[in-house]
Amino acid sequence: MKFLEIFLGVLTAVGGFVDVSELVFMSQAGSRFDYRLLWIVVLATIGIIVFAEMSGRVAAMSHQPLFNTIRHRLGFSLGLLTLAGALISTLITCAAEIGGVALVLQLLSGWSYALLVVVATALLMLSIYLLPFKWIERAYGILGLTMLVFGAAFVALDPPWHQIAGGLVPQVPSGLSRRDLLAYGYFAVALISAIMFPYELYFYSSGAIEDGWSGADLGVNRITSVLGLGLGSLVAMAILCLSAQQFGPRGISPEMIGSVVLQPGLPFGKLGILLGLLGILFAIGGAAIETCLACAYGVSQFFGWRWGRHKKPRETPLFTAAWISVFLLAAAIVLTGVQPTELADYAIVTSIVVLPLSFLPLLLVARDRTFMREHANGVLSNTLGWVYYALIVVAALAALPLYFLTSGGQL
Amino acid sequence: MRAAHPNHLIKAYRDLELFDRDDQLCGIVDDIEIVQSEPGIWEMTALLVGPGARRRRSPRWLTALLPGRRMVRVAAADVASETSVVRLLKKAEDLGLARFEHRLLRRLGSN
Numbered sequence: 001m002k003f004l005e006i007f008l009g010v011l012t013a014v015g016g017f018v019d020v021s022e023l024v025f026m027s028q029a030g031s032r033f034d035y036r037l038l039w040i041v042v043l044a045t046i047g048i049i050v051f052a053e054m055s056g057r058v059a060a061m062s063h064q065p066l067f068n069t070i071r072h073r074l075g076f077s078l079g080l081l082t083l084a085g086a087l088i089s090t091l092i093t094c095a096a097e098i099g100g101v102a103l104v105l106q107l108l109s110g111w112s113y114a115l116l117v118v119v120a121t122a123l124l125m126l127s128i129y130l131l132p133f134k135w136i137e138r139a140y141g142i143l144g145l146t147m148l149v150f151g152a153a154f155v156a157l158d159p160p161w162h163q164i165a166g167g168l169v170p171q172v173p174s175g176l177s178r179r180d181l182l183a184y185g186y187f188a189v190a191l192i193s194a195i196m197f198p199y200e201l202y203f204y205s206s207g208a209i210e211d212g213w214s215g216a217d218l219g220v221n222r223i224t225s226v227l228g229l230g231l232g233s234l235v236a237m238a239i240l241c242l243s244a245q246q247f248g249p250r251g252i253s254p255e256m257i258g259s260v261v262l263q264p265g266l267p268f269g270k271l272g273i274l275l276g277l278l279g280i281l282f283a284i285g286g287a288a289i290e291t292c293l294a295c296a297y298g299v300s301q302f303f304g305w306r307w308g309r310h311k312k313p314r315e316t317p318l319f320t321a322a323w324i325s326v327f328l329l330a331a332a333i334v335l336t337g338v339q340p341t342e343l344a345d346y347a348i349v350t351s352i353v354v355l356p357l358s359f360l361p362l363l364l365v366a367r368d369r370t371f372m373r374e375h376a377n378g379v380l381s382n383t384l385g386w387v388y389y390a391l392i393v394v395a396a397l398a399a400l401p402l403y404f405l406t407s408g409g410q411l
Numbered sequence: 412m413r414a415a416h417p418n419h420l421i422k423a424y425r426d427l428e429l430f431d432r433d434d435q436l437c438g439i440v441d442d443i444e445i446v447q448s449e450p451g452i453w454e455m456t457a458l459l460v461g462p463g464a465r466r467r468r469s470p471r472w473l474t475a476l477l478p479g480r481r482m483v484r485v486a487a488a489d490v491a492s493e494t495s496v497v498r499l500l501k502k503a504e505d506l507g508l509a510r511f512e513h514r515l516l517r518r519l520g521s522n
Contacts, residue, residue, distance in 0.1 A: 062495040064428070071439070072426040076465055077473055079426070304428055304439035305512060317515040371495050 006223050012141030013228020014148075015279075018236055019287035020100035020257070021093065021194040021344040023280065026236050027254040027263075028409065029187045030243030035167025038237060040188045042168060044195035045233035047388040049225050051359060054366045054381065055201045056221035059208035062371045066205040066362065067301035073361035082357040083302050089350035090199045090291050090298070094326060095333040096347050097288035098124070099340030103257050104281040114335060121331040124288050128323060133210050133309040140286025147235050147279030149264045149272055154238040156267035157245060164241060179411050186402040186409045189395045193352035195233070196392070199294040201358065206297040210310045218375065239263065255341055292330065296323035345408045352399045355392045363389060412493070413454045417445050420455045428496045429460065429485075429508065437503030441465045444484070458485040458497065460508060483507045 018026075029037045055066060064072070071079035101124070102116040109116070128136060176184060204225075213221065242263040247254050254260050261280060264272035293309065296319050300307035305318040313320040333343070363385045367377040377385060405411075414420050420443060429438045441464035444457040459467075463482030466474045485506055491498040503509050 064495040068426070068428055068439070075468075076426065076441070077469055080473065080477075301428075302439075304436060304509075306436050306509075314519045315516070317519060318512055 002220065006220055008138055008142070009220060009224040010228040010231070011145060012138045013224055014141070014232045014235070015144030016137065016141035016283060016286045016290070017229065017232025018144075018147055018239070018280075018283045019093075019194075019197070020096045020284045020340055021190075021197070021348055022236050023100075023239065023257065023260055023284070024255070024341050024344045025187065025190045025194050025348065026240040027243040027247065027260045029191060030240035030245075031247035031253055033173070033184055033187065034244040034248050035164050035241065036171060036173050037184070037187055037191060038164065038167035038240060039170045040191045041195065041233060041237050041240065043170075043391075044192045045229060046384075047192070047391065048196045048200065049229050050381065050384045050388055051196070051201055051362065052204050052225040052229060053222055054377070054385065055205040055362055056208050056213070056225060057218060057375055058362060058366050058372065059205040060213035060217050060221060061215060061373065061375045062365065063209060064365070064371070065209055065297065065301040065307075066202055066358075067298045069365050070358065070361045071302055073364050074357065078357070079302065082354065083298055085350070085354040086198060086202070086298055086358060087295055089347060089354050090202070090295050091326060091330055092333070092343055092350060093197065093199060093347040094288055094291035094295070095330040095338075096340045096343035097284045097291060098327075098330050099334040099338075099343060100257060100284040101281060101288060102334065103340060104277055104284070107258055107261070108277060108281075117331055117334050120285075120288075121327055124285060124292070125324065125327050127285075128289060128293065128309065129313060133207075136289060136309065137207065137286065140282050140289065144279055144283035144286055146275045147283050149268065149275040149279060150242060151235055151238045153264040153267050153272060154242050157242070159241060159245065179406075182402060183406045183409055183411055185398065186406045189352060189399050189402055190348045190409065192391070192395050193348045193355070193399070195236070196355060197347075197351050198355055198358040199291050199351075201362070202294040202298055203290040206293070206301070206307075210308050215375065257340070288330075292323050292326045295326040296320075345403075349399050349403050352392075352396050356389070356396050359389060359392060412487070413448065413452055415451060415453070417453045420445055420453055423493050424455060424458060424497060427493065429458070429499060429503075430496055431499045431503040431506070431508070432491075432501055433503075435503060437499075437506075437508040438483075440497055441482075442467055454487075455490075456487050458487075458490060459483070460485065 070082050098120055101120040102113055105116045105120060106113050243254060246263060261273055261276040264276040297307060299322050300319045306316045307319040365371055367382055369376045424440050424443050427440050428436055429440055431437045438460045440458045442459040443455050445453050446456050448454040459482055461482040462479030489500050491500045504513055
């Protein structure tokens, strides 16, 4: 039973790793800087593994939801500021995901985009309403495993392993103009933000409490976060490498989901494109649900409303109203005509700014022996936690200047 | 609960989730009432819940943004335990906690 739990958890994490921002930034980064940003993907993946494991452990041992931890550690005023920032960035992300789902549906059906935004929102809302909590995430994550076609395409196209290995070495590329160096910095920050989105932690830790995790689940937590996120990031790296191989040399900047999905088409033809589209559809559909629920979790946990999808919606009226409102607001944003890729840009910048405030309380409680007893952070978790915290702070400080200096990486 | 420093009491209760005797979440401890029971010893006498309690510790811009003066006082005698959450000995409704949510639950027939 435990093995099945771990197996499904890992599959879900792999299939659900990529969201619309990762899709956009991985392919743009590969096209523009070939393999030279791969090391950032590895660096950020280790970071999200460290914090995901920590948030799952805190949830299992203290049963304190993340946004209550944030309020308890930062106080009401600073906690509220964090909540507001998190809601704004996660709402924009949710809108980007809904727009992405609608774009994929449009590529599959040819129907009107606006109509498909409404259809996608309705289907996602029905998924939350009808599916049992465990299967909301699993259904989308496991169906999103068709994203593995990107990995298969990467292997099938005879990758230049020595260049890829060179990209895994931390570097500031030589020979770039000042403008390109700034853009390189912007993409580095954007990739860190896309991989370490704060909503992932809000959702993961709330899900652990919904599933009633205790000390006995710490092994599941560790394996799911290390293996699931680690293997999931390989799919993201495959997208970056495919883009470096196929788009970069031809001077193509893949700004649309429609361009990214051509990657598996080269070795596998129409079937590759179809599998890629289905994978993207379910992966970003799952991300839309996670972002929506993350907003509802956040506001409910901060103000002490009854929350959780393991309960019937009518037993948690304010929480239910919150997630329905988030979906409606996100759909309204998309219907104004803003492109999902543009929304992904805003989501990346706002999220990285919120990250330090979201992660600090988690670090503080994870090392607190009063709450965590013998499961408090050890030397390794503490060191990694603080090193990554410093990295996040630097990235957060650099994000806005780099965004404006490079016009969102367009320079 | 008694402590040698008021900050210990604040850390032990303030901003933690409140669960009633039926294990239902019924709010957050917005502030606490403390007295010095004897020299050097501080005691929590009540938990304060609601926007009125938050006003006491929030900057003015925030109270303008989140109006409301309602405050429920839960006597220390009604508090069962505190760990990472605070548990109460009575039902939330009997203490007047989470009134709006309970009204909604009654209307939806879930309470």
